[in-house]
Amino acid sequence: MVSALLIDALNDPTKVLQELYQEYTGNIDQFPAFVASHFSDVFLKSDDTLREVLPLDVNHPPESYAPRSLVRFHGMVQDTSSSPEMYLASLNENKCGGWGISQNMPASEWPSNFDYCDLKEATALWAVTVPGQTTWKTEELAARSNSSISPCQVPPQSHKFPVPNTPHVGVQVKIYDNEAAQSLKTTDVVTFIGILTSESLNSEVESSPTVSALHVLCHKVQSINDDSTTEELATARDDLIKWIADEALGGDEVAAQWLVLELSAKVYNRATPLLPPSITLSRFPVSTSASSSALPTLHHVLSDLLPQHLTVPLSLDLLNKEKFSPESKDEDLHSGYLQVPHGTTLLLTENNVREGKLVEKGVMNIRAVQEVMDAQTLEYSFPFSKFSFPTDIVTIVLCEGRKSAFFQTGIVVPLETTPSFETNLYKTKEQVKSPGAAKLAAYRSFIAAARRCFGTVDIAEETSEHIREDFVRQRQEDKSMTAEDLIHLMKVARLLAASMLQQEVTIDIWEKSKRLDASRRERSP
């Protein structure tokens, strides 16, 4: 079903805009909203129409498009602090002036006089490729064969992308429908459809760099509630654990189970600090191969399973030099590793850490990560004030020692590899045995389902009574049992229920999680 409207819009969005403007009779202030609703109707109604629009991503960088072409951009809002932009909404002869039309007009074509009443405001944001978006997700979103791949270079303003020195797309997004733009927050993942141009970043400052600008016609914030059926997923859990254990964790199914628990976690209630625990896989051997910087197989496995996953190979150099939390310098918000969308999984490997000095910046970085683990908040530094932003990041730490050198995680699981699988800890991507597309799809939706489930897990009065009694009894038996332990166990119970796609923590699950935790403790030396 390809409508005429769609084709028109695809071919010459500017012309469609002008036509809309001329036909439009309502209040000029409402025109941007009208445009947004018009194009939303055309494009955002279904995935099919959305896919008709050319994607702007790492494989299709802005340079590969002609000016003023219509593109869609699936990106993360990085910075909302730039001042709104004023533009001339109406040009001579009743022409539309927004969406980059008046802004990029050569001075010679300028209207000789204009009315200040025609000045309107557009919200300006900075958006980047979703950091840590895995390849399969990118391809799924692009939904077209990569016939014309023109790999993207690191664009200007790369300090605004969380992961340094990584190819990505960064665009200045201009949203004319201000009311809708108000609701966009940093780290929101949004699909923008708009007209791509190239403009100087900051009109108020001379010699500001030229960047890509996207004049948004309509946009949609990504919602996480893509429903998928849960029936066949029940069996997926055991298969998934087995696959992870065999492929990436040296055959250690207990560790794999904890990992799956961890992957089911998300923030569901901030009022009481019931936050996803972080996990350390300790005793994780260093790569024996020559290249010490080799990524563990777990990285590839997680990349295949998760939509957004970021591996940060920690080293002193990286900790001392790179930014983890965003900081505003000269009113420009510089990004950091931790500025990632909700639901991102962060894999921190400590195996490259050598002896050396951690300078102040490194200490601050570690604190920032710890803050994310403990409170799921990330502090953005602004002059004279710091703002805490909520995050939802699942952190997994791999370390060689008994516990992580830097971080205190909620769960520490020492890895116990089976000799026959020992070599699989470090493999290249090609060596990972894929379970097949269908299976992989099932795993992906299983993890998504478990995360959804985690938010809705309930607890019966009877069970909570049981837990209370259990705690008092245990504390009398063993003085070392503290409130922290109780909180930890309760978190585990919730996670376990979620990963079994159960709606309720039962006494059975409580006992099971106690056993699971006890077996983990036994491993700890």
Next chain:
Amino acid sequence: MSSPPRVDFPTSDIDDIEMDGPPQDGTIEQSLSIAPPPQRLFLQGTPSAAGTPARQRYANSAAATPMSGVTARRALGMSTPRRPPRTPLFAPGSSPLAFPSSSPTKTPRRRVTIDSDPADSEPLAFPSSPANALATPVKNRRGDIHSSLSLTPTARRTRRGDYNNDFSDNLNSDGTHLSVPASSAPHLSAPAAPSDEPDEIRAIWGTTVNLAETMKLFRDFLRGFKPKYRATHDRQENLRTRTFATPEEGEVILYETYMRRIRQTGETNLNLDMVNLLSYPPCKKLFVQLQKYPQEVVPAMDQVLKDLMLELADEDQQAGMDGMQGDQGDEEIADIMGKVYKVRPFGLTAVNMRDLNPSDTDKLISIKGLVIRATPVIPDMKVAFFRCLTCSHTVQVEIDRGKIEEPARCPRDVCGSVGTMSLVHNRCEFADRQVIRLQETPDAVPDGQTPHTVSLSVYDELVDVCKPGDRVVVTGIYRSVPVRVNPRQRTMKSLFKTYLDVVHVRLNAGGTLGLDRSTRPAGGDKIPGIGGVGDSADDQEFEEDVQGGRMRKAELEAKLIDLSRRHDLYELLSRSLAPSIWEMDDVKKGILLQLFGGTSKNIARGGGGGGPRYRGDINVLLVGDPGTSKSQILQYVHKIAPRGVFASGKGSSAVGLTAYVTRDPDSKQLVLESGALVLSDGGVCCIDEFDKMSDATRSVLHEVMEQQTVSIAKAGIITTLNARTSILAAANPVESKYNVDLPITRNIALPPTLISRFDLLYLVLDQVDENLDRKLAQHLVGLYLEDAPNTGGYDVLPLDELSAYIDYARTHIHPVLSSEASDELVASYVSLRAIGASDPRSSEKRITATTRQLESMIRLSEAHARMRFAAHVELEDVQEACRLMREAIRTSAMDPRTGKIDMGLLNTGTGAGQRKMRDDMRRELLTMLDGGAGKGKGVRWGDAMKRLGEQSSIRVDAAEFSEVIKAMENEGVLTVIGERDKRMIRRVEGA
């Protein structure tokens, strides 16, 4: 500029209420105008004044027009082209602000005529340039208002008219007319200029707003506004009103009082609360006009203000008011003549800077924010002075919309050369300007968004009023200016930058706690102007009511005072401090008093002038086991405290906690950026993980906590910054868990000198209790597994109310010690000291309290009195302070070996028990040396230790032993000879 007859007054379109005496006035005026100007001229001024530019200008104009000299001067000044030819962008009519009368085509021509007038003196002489009229000191040019209006004929004429009348009256010694200041009114409407601009009704372009009427309205307002109107208005708005002490109080003509004060203090600014306009019934529409057309209305108001200043001065002179008699009065009037008066409106409801949109352009708006950067003072060109390189003809061009339009060609017809006009820098006029970046305050930022910033331009008196880190409410005119793509190019881009031209700044509003005002220099922070920021006590009160939250504030105030009368106030406040934290009542109370703070005593207040300042800040240290919610308490305090700064000892370097020097990206100048301690000047600095702080950083704290300053010597800048801050620190014990067997100094690895600077030191220990466990489990299960958490749901104050309460107390209450309180303080101090002394078992006196503790007690009792909103420190305050001190001392300064409180432990690091042991050791050692084997030769170090060990029931500590030896050596009782193992201890003979 030939002389058409004067238009007569009766055509006045304004009904002047005070039009009673005009005929005579009119005639006088007219006859004066007809009279040969020169005489008038010299009659009026000092004869020698002819040489001054003003006089000369006067002469010129007089020659050119038959108008009365003074009037002419005025007329000339105003008729000079205000606006240079417009750029295409601002072509006439395109701007809603364009003023029809200042038709650009007309004015330049006019200038040319004057210039080329042969009657004019030699064209080379600068003073003769008519444009010089612009430079008169009386000219009202404001950087914040880019208006053509201030100089429009009517406006100027009005003022002149008034003045002229008065003057002529004086000159003629014709007292009869003097009583009719309003006789000027006819002039208001009279197009006195032999006008080539025949517009009679001066309306704001594109509207029906009649300027003359506006001016009259404002005049009435200044003459008629009484506080009672405000009270009525507020009552209508359902706001709490202040009751007037006497009916007369409501009948004061407020602004006349202000104007007199302006005259007396030599101020030039009048802060005008716009709500007063709204509450004065005849002026309601003035409020709207001011808000919509500030560029026209504000200069008109300035004009009226000056007129009235003169009028009032004259009236007062007539009335023979004190200081206004005879010559003195003349001087005053002359002084007023030479001044530029500015009306600074404020009192609009502050909007969020996100809500500013293009429709607000050129309107008066008010926003709140946090100053994040301020440039150094920038000389801002107000009037550019150009000289033609060919004929040396000079032209002055005024700034228009932030730009100076360079004349493309010489305006002189004879010359007319293109591109010969060059700028003469030292003849240009500059004003102070400062660009400030204002960032949204954290509370105004929508959830999940990053804060926006906006640029402010402040001018003249407002420069340097606010500093980075201040929270301010500014009132200003919102501007959008087209952006030039390349500054070297003239082409514009259709992009606009926006900024605010500030007309009024109010400091630190909207913050949580106001900063401690005593930390700011007296008057240094004062925003210039009279009214609004009232300086006399009664005014302050009235204005407080009037300002900001207006009556809402008064309402809040009443609420707070009600609150202060609650009998359980202390408990209520302390449990509201951190409602989610269970128990720890004394800790909370101590911190609560810290938030209130004692009064800072400054010798300067007593007339010493900049003497030392005794700190009123209370410092608190929390030491305790991990996981005892110390950090949570700190977070709470950080949220409530004024200028609260939260730092973690672990993460902060010395730089982070102090101040550092960087280069400002805008101006490329070195600027000093203050770190946490300086930033929290006048507030509370919360430092977590105090023990993990590096020694270098901690050493900075020594200075901060005693001298309350931070010294910096970096990058060529050597300075001392004020850091008058209370410190709330949290630390973990050395072995992370508190070891009860060790004294506190051993548990916290902090130098005793630093510890003793804390007024209160609390140990927060984890206690084990079965009953508590059950409660805890219940609480936790509820918290973590069910979705209905109950966090201290009983009667607590919301955080903002608590904050407001503390704020109010800190700003308004300055308790002084009553005599019985000081007696009690003395008694408590003596008894605290006596605790150690009275113990019969101890052979020596233990120091239990030092003068530092006495000072702490004073501060705490002051804080407690402040909390009660009491003007005097009473007995109960002192008792509570002593109780808190005792509680804190009991837990922190307890010597584990004796179980006794011992402040010596904190001050010297050694406890009494330890000192007793050392004394014993010393005695034994002397016995050993004096008698027995070692006599004369001395004893070997090792032997001595061994023998002491044999005698003693407890092991002799090597470190203790060497301390004792060292002490004795210092006393000169014995000497140590040799190195290491061969050391001999020898008695000094005769000692």
